[in-house]
Amino acid sequence: KEEFINDISGGKPLEVEMAGIEYMNDDPGMVDVLYAKVHMKDGSNRLQELVDRVLERFQASGLIVKEWNTVKLHATVMNTLFRKDPNAEGRYNLYTADGKYIFKERESFDGRNILKVSLMHILRAYQENPRIEKGLGHRELVVV
Numbered sequence: 766k767e768e769f770i771n772d773i774s775g776g777k778p779l780e781v782e783m784a785g786i787e788y789m790n791d792d793p794g795m796v797d798v799l800y801a802k803v804h805m806k807d808g809s810n811r812l813q814e815l816v817d818r819v820l821e822r823f824q825a826s827g828l829i830v831k832e833w834n835t836v837k838l839h840a841t842v843m844n845t846l847f848r849k850d851p852n853a854e855g856r857y858n859l860y861t862a863d864g865k866y867i868f869k870e871r872e873s874f875d876g877r878n879i880l881k882v883s884l885m886h887i888l889r890a891y892q893e894n895p896r897i898e899k900g901l902g903h904r905e906l907v908v909v
Contacts, residue, residue: 770815770818774811779805779812780806781803782806783801783840784802784804786800786802786842787799787800787802796843796845797845798845799841799842800840800842801842802839803839812838813836817834820835820836
């Protein structure tokens with residue numbers, strides 16, 4: 766921890782804000798995951814540097830396979846990937862929502878409640894999802 770976390774954070778909590786809404790694909794008409802953008806209150810890149818260094822450590826130690834070079838900082842606000850539909854034949858309802866109206870109404874989302882990151886827990890979340898096997902789902906490295 767002391768090797769780089771305290772160097773980047775200065776030994777103080779990192780103050781972050783959530784502002785703006787994005788979606789996790791290229792088509793707003795087919796939205797499964799909607800997220801709030803996360804950035805440092807002071808405008809610095811310290812949080813991105815910190816999580817990217819943690820990612821590098823995990824990759825170097827073999828805890829995770831290198832799938833990407835950087836971490837997308839975000840706070841998920843909607844995820845319909847695992848919504849169960851009692852009428853669906855499979856385990857999951859693979860319906861994707863048309864998020865155009867949600868995005869238009871909420872694109873200026875301003876979550877100015879400041880989150881102070883003073884204790885960091887890191888876990889790898891793997892969701893059992895048939896879409897992952899087909900390359901349509903996603904795996905996440907979660908920092909709580």
